[in-house]
Amino acid sequence: MSIRTGSRLVLDLGGPLLWSTCLAAHSTVPCRSDVCAAAAVQDNPWNCSSSTDGRGSDGGGGRGLCACSAYPYNPLNGQCARGDVTTTPMLANVTDGVNPLYPVAFPVHAACAPGALLGSLPSGAVGVAGLSGAPLSLPSQVAASLKVERKFALCLPGGGGTGAAIFGGGPFHLLVVPEEFGMVSNGLSYISYLRNPKNGGFYLDVVGIAVNHRGADVPPDSLALDAGTGHGGVMLSTVAPYTALRPDIYRAVIEAIDAELRLIARAPPSWPFERCYQRSAMWWTRVGPPLATVDLMLRSGGNWTFFGSNMIVQVNEETLCFAIVEMGPTPAMDESPAVIIGGFQLEDNLLVFDLEKGRLGSTGLLYWIRTTCSNFNFSWGTP
Numbered sequence: 001m002s003i004r005t006g007s008r009l010v011l012d013l014g015g016p017l018l019w020s021t022c023l024a025a026h027s028t029v030p031c032r033s034d035v036c037a038a039a040a041v042q043d044n045p046w047n048c049s050s051s052t053d054g055r056g057s058d059g060g061g062g063r064g065l066c067a068c069s070a071y072p073y074n075p076l077n078g079q080c081a082r083g084d085v086t087t088t089p090m091l092a093n094v095t096d097g098v099n100p101l102y103p104v105a106f107p108v109h110a111a112c113a114p115g116a117l118l119g120s121l122p123s124g125a126v127g128v129a130g131l132s133g134a135p136l137s138l139p140s141q142v143a144a145s146l147k148v149e150r151k152f153a154l155c156l157p158g159g160g161g162t163g164a165a166i167f168g169g170g171p172f173h174l175l176v177v178p179e180e181f182g183m184v185s186n187g188l189s190y191i192s193y194l195r196n197p198k199n200g201g202f203y204l205d206v207v208g209i210a211v212n213h214r215g216a217d218v219p220p221d222s223l224a225l226d227a228g229t230g231h232g233g234v235m236l237s238t239v240a241p242y243t244a245l246r247p248d249i250y251r252a253v254i255e256a257i258d259a260e261l262r263l264i265a266r267a268p269p270s271w272p273f274e275r276c277y278q279r280s281a282m283w284w285t286r287v288g289p290p291l292a293t294v295d296l297m298l299r300s301g302g303n304w305t306f307f308g309s310n311m312i313v314q315v316n317e318e319t320l321c322f323a324i325v326e327m328g329p330t331p332a333m334d335e336s337p338a339v340i341i342g343g344f345q346l347e348d349n350l351l352v353f354d355l356e357k358g359r360l361g362s363t364g365l366l367y368w369i370r371t372t373c374s375n376f377n378f379s380w381g382t383p
């Protein structure tokens with residue numbers, strides 16, 4: 001997401017704050033302030049520094065002025081640091097959901113991070129925008145500054161397009177054929193999400209997984225989020241590229257895939273993907289290969305359905321693979337989820353995180369209504 005001309009932040013659904021590299025001369029925030037109190041209540045689950053409480057140090061050259069600090073965390077490599085809380089300008093475009101209307105600048109509180117913390121982020125990224133809904137997360141700060149609702153919409157583009165992140169609520173329009181589908185926000189359906197108190201993540205309450213309607217042999221409890229310890233559960237991630245499954249669940253899903261696709265000619269594995277098929281053996285519909293539909297069966301009764309285009313990735317001209325990976329023992333993931341739904345699986349689906357009501361709206365795969373997340377009309381409209 002761009003924040004200022006040329007500066008981009010990585011979006012992190014579970015992140016509690018904004019952070020970026022800072023100039024050597026940057027403003028600080030007093031320790032005794034509401035902002036610093038908000039920074040101090042941030043969970044510090046990453047053991048960044050267990051010897052301090054985030055209240056900062058004597059930044060006043062011995063004059064007793066205390067500068068507030070916080071713990072920026074890199075969700076890609078699990079590293080963290082300690083840095084001053086500062087005030088930094090954001091530049092965004094106001095929209096009526098149809099077009100951008102005019103630019104708006106507003107200040108946000110962000111943590112400064114050493115340049116080394118940018119490791120593993122995409123090149124050009126200067127930091128991370130946390131979206132968790134914590135007081136210093138981006139949606140909370142936008143809501144407070146611009147007096148809009150604590151809601152945000154994410155439409156992650158596939159294939160290198162430009163998607164959209166819209167803060168404050170709808171409506172949301174996408175260019176489509178036929179025209180009557182233009183206001184995609186009319187087609188949102190909502191489910192409640194769960195929050196993991198340990199890592200701030202958004203979770204779905206899932207009791208089963210099915211491949212082409214064949215249930216994978218996964219005990220329902222194995223997918224549940226333990227609200228006390230923060231273990232398990234099905235977490236949404238804008239940082240994991242592909243869906244990662246705990247080894248026991250991964251094996252069960254692979255077995256279901258094998259049973260359903262046993263007649264499709266295989267191709268050798270293509271790292272990091274294990275189950276690959278010959279391109280010529282699969283056919284494609286508007287929503288991807290029809291044999292690769294995966295349902296997450298929700299406790300509330302419905303399903304969260306991934307169609308083939310969100311499950312199958314083409315790795316070369318002849319090979320298609322299931323875009324799922326087996327979770328490894330990553331130290332970055334203390335509150336290890338059972339399933340991490342990755343960015344590829346969220347592409348071309350307009351998602352609305354309603355932090356006021358604790359619910360998640362989704363249009364489902366936009367290909368059904370002949371549009372994509374790259375179809376916001378970025379021409380200027382008239383206010």
Ligand SMILES: *[C@@H]1O[C@H](CO)[C@@H](O)[C@H](O)[C@H]1NC(C)=O
Nearest residue numbers: 045046047048049050051334
């Ligand atoms: C965090 O640090 C404490 C104290 O150093 C240690 O006991 C604990 O095991 C660490 N936790 C993790 C998850 O690394």
Ligand SMILES: *[C@@H]1O[C@H](CO)[C@@H](O)[C@H](O)[C@H]1NC(C)=O
Nearest residue numbers: 002003004091092093100378
């Ligand atoms: C705002 O719109 C202008 C013109 O389309 C664009 O160049 C700029 O990147 C947009 N800013 C943001 C923060 O998206």
Ligand SMILES: *[C@@H]1O[C@H](CO)[C@@H](O)[C@H](O)[C@H]1NC(C)=O
Nearest residue numbers: 210212213214295301302303
């Ligand atoms: C949810 O998915 C399961 C497994 O594919 C299927 O049996 C069930 O009918 C679906 N439920 C709904 C409401 O679509």
Ligand SMILES: *[C@@H]1O[C@H](CO)[C@@H](O)[C@H](O)[C@H]1NC(C)=O
Nearest residue numbers: 099175377378379380381382
């Ligand atoms: C995009 O928005 C502009 C400004 O409102 C409008 O003139 C143009 O027709 C729109 N483009 C399409 C393809 O609808």
